[in-house]
Amino acid sequence: xxxxxxxxxxxxxxxxxxxxxxxxxxxxxxxxxxxxxxxxxxxxxxxxxxxxxxxxxxxxxxxxxxxxxxxxxxxxxxxxxxxxxxxxxxxxxxxxxxxxxxxxxxxxxxxxxxxxxxxxxxxxxxxxxxxxxxxxxxxxxxxxxxxxxxxxxxxxxxxxxxxxxxxxxxxxxxxxxxxxxxxxxxxxxxxxxxxxxxxxxxxxxxxxxxxxxxxxxxxxxxxxxxxxxxxxxxxxxxxxxxxxxxxxxxxxxxxxxxxxxxxxxxxxxxxxxxxxxxxxxxxxxxxxxxxxxxxxxxxxxxxxxxxxxxxxxxxxxxxxxxxxxxxxxxxxxxxxxxxxxxxxxxxxxxxxxxxxxxxxxxxxxxxxxxxxxxxxxxxxxxxxxxxxxxxxxxxxxxxxxxxxxxxxxxxxxxxxxxxxxxxxxxxxxxxxxxxxxxxxxxxxxxxxxxxxxxxxxxxxxxxxxxxxxxxxxxxxxxxxxxxxxxxxxxxxxxxxxxxxxxxxxxxxxxxxxxxxxxxxxxxxxxxxxxxxxxxxxxxxxxxxxxxxxxxxxxxxxxxxxxxxxxxxxxxxxxxxxxxxxxxxxxxxxxxxxxxxxxxxxxxxxxxxxxxxxxxxxxxxxxxxxxxxxxxxxxxxxxxxxxxxxxxxxxxxxxxxxxxxxxxxxxxxxxxxxxxxxxxxxxxxxxxxxxxxxxxxxxxxxxxxxxxxxxxxxxxxxxxxxxxxxxxxxxxxxxxxxxxxxxxxxxxxxxxxxxxxxxxxxxxxxxxxxxxxxxxxxxxxxxxxxxxxxxxxxxxxxxxxxxxxxxxxxxxxxxxxxxxxxxxxxxxxxxxxxxxxxxxxxxxxxxxxxxxxxxxxxxxxxxxxxxxxxxxxxxxxxxxxxxxxxxxxxxxxxxxxxxxxxxxxxxxxxxxxxxxxxxxxxxxxxxxxxxxxxxxxxxxxxxxx
Numbered sequence: 032x033x034x035x036x037x038x039x040x041x042x043x044x045x046x047x048x049x050x051x052x053x054x055x056x057x058x059x060x061x062x063x064x065x066x067x068x069x070x071x072x073x074x075x076x077x078x079x080x081x082x083x084x085x086x087x088x089x090x091x092x093x094x095x096x097x098x099x100x101x102x103x104x105x106x107x108x109x110x111x112x113x114x115x116x117x118x119x120x121x122x123x124x125x126x127x128x129x130x131x132x133x134x135x136x137x138x139x140x141x142x143x144x145x146x147x148x149x150x151x152x153x154x155x156x157x158x159x160x161x162x163x164x165x166x167x168x169x170x171x172x173x174x175x176x177x178x179x180x181x182x183x184x185x186x187x188x189x190x191x192x193x194x195x196x197x198x199x200x201x202x203x204x205x206x207x208x209x210x211x212x213x214x215x216x217x218x219x220x221x222x223x224x225x226x227x228x229x230x231x232x233x234x235x236x237x238x239x240x241x242x243x244x245x246x247x248x249x250x251x252x253x254x255x256x257x258x259x260x261x262x263x264x265x266x267x268x269x270x271x272x273x274x275x276x277x278x279x280x281x282x283x284x285x286x287x288x289x290x291x292x293x294x295x296x297x298x299x300x301x302x303x304x305x306x307x308x309x310x311x312x313x314x315x316x317x318x319x320x321x322x323x324x325x326x327x328x329x330x331x332x333x334x335x336x337x338x339x340x341x342x343x344x345x346x347x348x349x350x351x352x353x354x355x356x357x358x359x360x361x362x363x364x365x366x367x368x369x370x371x372x373x374x375x376x377x378x379x380x381x382x383x384x385x386x387x388x389x390x391x392x393x394x395x396x397x398x399x400x401x402x403x404x405x406x407x408x409x410x411x412x413x414x415x416x417x418x419x420x421x422x423x424x425x426x427x428x429x430x431x432x433x434x435x436x437x438x439x440x441x442x443x444x445x446x447x448x449x450x451x452x453x454x455x456x457x458x459x460x461x462x463x464x465x466x467x468x469x470x471x472x473x474x475x476x477x478x479x480x481x482x483x484x485x486x487x488x489x490x491x492x493x494x495x496x497x498x499x500x501x502x503x504x505x506x507x508x509x510x511x512x513x514x515x516x517x518x519x520x521x522x523x524x525x526x527x528x529x530x531x532x533x534x535x536x537x538x539x540x541x542x543x544x545x546x547x548x549x550x551x552x553x554x555x556x557x558x559x560x561x562x563x564x565x566x567x568x569x570x571x572x573x574x575x576x577x578x579x580x581x582x583x584x585x586x587x588x589x590x591x592x593x594x595x596x597x598x599x600x601x602x603x604x605x606x607x608x609x610x611x612x613x614x615x616x617x618x619x620x621x622x623x624x625x626x627x628x629x630x631x632x633x634x635x636x637x638x639x640x641x642x643x644x645x646x647x648x649x650x651x652x653x654x655x656x657x658x659x660x661x662x663x664x665x666x667x668x669x670x671x672x673x674x675x676x677x678x679x680x681x682x683x684x685x686x687x688x689x690x691x692x693x694x695x696x697x698x699x700x701x702x703x704x705x706x707x708x709x710x711x712x713x714x715x716x717x718x719x720x721x722x723x724x725x726x727x728x729x730x731x732x733x734x735x736x737x738x739x740x741x742x743x744x745x746x747x748x749x750x751x752x753x754x755x756x757x758x759x760x761x762x763x764x765x766x767x768x769x770x771x772x773x774x775x776x777x778x779x780x781x782x783x784x785x786x787x788x789x790x791x792x793x794x795x796x797x798x799x800x801x802x803x804x805x806x807x808x809x810x811x812x813x814x815x816x817x818x819x820x821x822x823x824x825x826x827x828x829x830x831x832x833x834x835x836x837x838x839x840x841x842x843x844x845x846x847x848x849x850x851x852x853x854x855x856x857x858x859x860x861x862x863x864x865x866x867x868x869x870x871x872x873x874x875x876x877x878x879x880x881x882x883x884x885x886x887x888x889x890x891x892x893x894x895x896x897x898x899x900x901x902x903x904x905x906x907x908x909x910x911x912x913x914x915x916x917x918x919x920x921x922x923x924x925x926x927x928x929x930x931x932x933x934x935x936x937x938x939x940x941x942x943x944x945x946x947x948x949x950x951x952x953x954x955x956x957x958x959x960x961x962x963x964x965x966x967x968x969x970x971x972x973x974x975x
Contacts, residue, residue: 726746
């Protein structure tokens, strides 16, 4: 396709002071916010290319660079230039009437630059018909997508087969990729649209508009690639997202005011001729090199520490199962490719550190540049961060930061905190602060070389949300370590399989840590990594006739080789099994419908030594603690009763964890009782004489049971939870009854898990009546599981092999899966309560009025004020949030030091609800919307 238009501004007879023709119209603006003068669009294009070139050299490993060059069928040198040129093209759509007119409609911009944009829009050579200035209907990303194919074809890019699929046109593949630089891809074009884009998209404009786009692209290509060879291959989806992720990051960096001011030269901007742009390109490369280095992107690599020193630093002695696994791993042959390590080991901090040791082994093999540690819940962020921080200086070389990622936000991590690793510190110190400030902004925390968050923070990489490409790019150069992988949640398990498949296609190594996976659940993860690895090798067809992988050893691992898909197993001697005696106790409701839990527990903890009581909810834990404490005081029974759950202020939760962990390191006969909830009972290293818990699915039950020597299992007549949870709980009870009262852990764990999760084998072992009842439960549960798996499949993006030359499938806007809807559906959203005491209009954090609620401004990253607020917040169910949102709690002018506008503009703070407390008797109460809450010695309670 040839673009033919009358000559636009800048005819060859009009020359600049350098003797060069004025081909580019420098009135076309690309950036203006916060600047003294608008920034010509060509300058922003060149700046973005400069930042991309620096990211390509510093943040992308040699394996990925080679793969991308091979896919484009270019040498690595030519590929680097070509991709920097692509990065420049991302904003070609700004050369359009719709975009330029958007600033004309901005009252503040028109006052700041009087007459500047009117002159351009009233120039008769720039033509735009009806709807041409409608920026809402024609965003500049879409214009980039639609206009680049014709421009690139005119520059010599292969046009594809006549009347063939549009997806085979290289120019269209480039246009669609770059049109998604704001995080959302646009649908693939049809053939008529490809031939006549302005006819179908009037916002692109006619006359001088296409001529200027062509001239800008031609000038930039000559500058960056020296008119080098054009690509003849199309990037597959897994490589396209890496390139787009880099383009987006380069665009962010090039758009910052300080970067623009550092590189711009008004004299060169007057003409933007070949000579002026060459000088601008040189300045931009220098500024970009300094900028990328100051943001600490890509400067990390894996070190080769001595095995003995690493094991000592990780606290993994030979006598422990984790130590034996770590030593076996360190002495194994070095892998030559990326791979997945599925490790079975007892839960706890030692297993996390074992995962980090494994990450260093795999990271060295692939030249990875960081570690991402995914934890099972927000409660473990502090421990996980401490583990990674303590080992990072030994595992890594270079410079970098450790980011603690906040889990409850799809579009940012404003509560990120950064830890300085002395061995990896930037020099001079002010660079460290600069990097922290930049990475603390929304969507950037994952770019830090070291990151710790909950799994929810990483799953959006494979969900159809804006910026999933940045997330995949951020993970592509790391080793992902996932702690506590379990089989019983089909939704998250399916999405984890999809994430594993994408990471395999990217050539990323993965470490999965578990103590409950077995059989089909483990096999699905192995198959997912093998499928992704095949896609990464260019094998897009289905792998037929693959036998199930080997059984996961306990303790031990399965290793999946990313090159040939082979699976190898390795086991170490299991620790001596501990004998556990299990007993069952039926629990019936009391008259009036109140819970019987507290009364039942009270009868089980007398003369039983130290006891861990795991309750099903915070409310149940609070009631149980209150009844037990009152009973012991009344009857002068020795032994302290402690309460640990998540509805205390965050700082208090940390204090309670430390106190309870210290008090329950070993089983004792002192009669002490710890009342807690599943997140703590299943993950903290408590050791007691007796564990009391309601019946739950087997993986959770085994995690709780391992804390004690005796297990009391409470059976309710009516179970709560989903149909699948109910069926699994029933299976668990029946299997344990059949097994007998004596359990040997961990020896019996694998057999029990297989029996619970293998429906046919389990049902065959039951009598006819029980089996019939269980089949009915199983049928309901299977239907529920099928719906969850279906929801997970349609929610997640397609697997790499199923993206058929159309990147639009990665965002799928037609399904209406907005970020807000996804956040609510997947429980990523959370509400937080901040209890405050009011004196006049000033809010305080304490009743004495000594500590004011810190003032938070409208801009900036996570400063000390936000950090202080975070320490005092309490997470509550999202359905507790008032219908009117944050305005219901803050209002306008209610507080002097809490400003509505500042809070509502921040991703995290707009879900933090201040609740004003007042004294009511011996307690403090306040309203969250219409819900009355209390702050008592048992934490936050809902009063009505």
